[in-house]
Amino acid sequence: MGELNQIPLKTDVLIVGGGCTGVGIFRDLALHGVDCLLIDAKDFASQTSSASSKMLHGGIRYLESFDFALVKEALHEKNLWLKLAPNLCQELPFYLPVYWESKYPFLWMTKVALKTYDFLSGFQNSAHKILRAKETILKLPGIKKEGLKGAGVYYDAIVDDAKLTLECLYDSLLEPNANAFNYTKIDKVEAFGDSYKAELTNTLTGEKNSIIAKKVVFATGPFSDDLLMNLGFSWKNRLLPTKGSHLWIRKNSLDIPYPLVLQTFDGRIIFVIPQRDAILVGTTEIQAKGDFFDLKCSEEEIDYLLKNLQEFFPAAGVSRKDILSTFAGIRPLVKKEGGNAHNTSREHQVFRPGKNLYVIFGGKYTTFRVMGREISSEIVHGFGGTYNPGTTLQALRQPSVFPTFTPWELSEQAVLESLSHEKVRTFSDLIHRRMGLLSLSNWNHKKSFVDFFTGMLDDMSRYIIVNKAEITKFWP
Ligand SMILES: Cc1cc2nc3c(=O)[nH]c(=O)nc-3n(C[C@H](O)[C@H](O)[C@H](O)COP(=O)(O)OP(=O)(O)OC[C@H]3O[C@@H](n4cnc5c(N)ncnc54)[C@H](O)[C@@H]3O)c2cc1C
Known part of the structure; x- marks a missing residue:
């Protein structure tokens, strides 16, 4: 390589x-x-x-600003990557619930938007659907029922960014x-x-x-x-640097089999996306300054995201105890006169x-x-x-040692292969981006991870600087 x-x-x-x-x-x-x-x-x-909402998407939100060329190009790229890297992305139905108090409260508006979305994809997207309130509740049992008019269902992809x-x-x-x-x-x-x-x-x-x-x-x-x-x-x-944060929450904290697009109380949208054994929730949108390396999600951002979940899933009782981990990044937007993050x-x-x-x-x-x-x-x-x-x-020719959407075994041979072939320089590179740990609820297996990596210290030291303290820093 x-x-x-x-x-x-x-x-x-x-x-x-x-x-x-x-x-x-x-x-x-x-x-x-x-x-x-x-x-x-x-x-x-x-x-x-690695701090995105982990979607390959046209951007349903950009229809609002008539950014049709961008949406069309992005939908084309999304459908292309589904073919070029099927191991790294998956098409899923996204549910967009519509309420009386939503910014766009009529189902016909959702219908027009989703028809346009499918049209801009050159009809490569699986076709959208419109559900009435009863059908929506059957699909999403935990969702707030008060004021629910129905939902639009359209297709985008999740990706291991x-x-x-x-x-x-x-x-x-x-x-x-x-x-x-x-x-x-x-x-x-x-x-x-x-x-x-x-x-x-x-x-x-x-x-x-x-x-x-x-x-x-x-x-x-x-x-x-x-x-x-x-x-x-x-x-x-x-640049117009704009911070966005996400939460990974426990899979069992919400009863949702499909990704949701929630129209928030402040006129934005947030995504709630079940993936493997956790749910991704995001994002925020805050104009930012300062050092942008290795950012953290703030307490206010956690409050904002939880507040929205509590609003749309009133019976679920989602709280800080359900958070597995958080992450944050900066959107590198091009500054325009009079423009804001939104x-x-x-x-x-x-x-x-x-x-x-x-x-x-x-x-x-x-x-x-x-x-x-x-x-x-x-x-x-x-x-x-x-x-x-x-x-x-052309399709990608060199798959990662640890696949994204299919289960893998915790094997010494695989770790050593990743260390020797995947440009791993630190223990964090290995567990975060090569193995995809931490973001998901592998926290359940904390002890077995610590034991496994501690047992491999000598072998790993041939490739990276690592010691017991470094391992327990990630799984205290
Ligand atoms: C919260 C959030 C959610 C998003 N969600 C989505 C989504 O779901 N779908 C989507 O399509 N897009 C999404 N985006 C947008 C997308 O993530 C970004 O547009 C994209 O990741 C930007 O990539 P980049 O390579 O330009 O920047 P980066 O990934 O930040 O790469 C820049 C690199 O430059 C390096 N660097 C900096 N200084 C130096 C130096 N002195 N020497 C050498 N290297 C240096 C940094 O280490 C960094 O790795 C999202 C963005 C954010 C913030």
């Missing part, structure tokens, strides 16, 4: 940022035979790209011209003849390296404004702050492949190559 220990002295394209956006560009370039190097200051997919980014990365690394280093941050970049010289630091060891790159792409999401200004670019704030478009934008320099952010997880195509095609043409837009339509 192109696992070189040494950062090369030069590359044609240096991509900074290993979330879905950077990896989308990387894969497209790699498959076009372009010599490219991807770096991330932390683990790949460890920031926004971190894994999709990682599997795209592993797929790219099958190409000999592609290489990637996590825990490598860019500290400085300056012109060097027709190219750029970048100084890089390994954030785990402090080791410094420099590299000459003909082109540099910044796919650093919500970190872009600060980073570009720190690097001395003539750059003003172009009304700002999810369109992405490409900036060119200098010759052979690119900055890209905005967009949605669902559309990362087409975002990558935009930059990759320009670069391939710039090098005099032929760009084939169909290149990234």
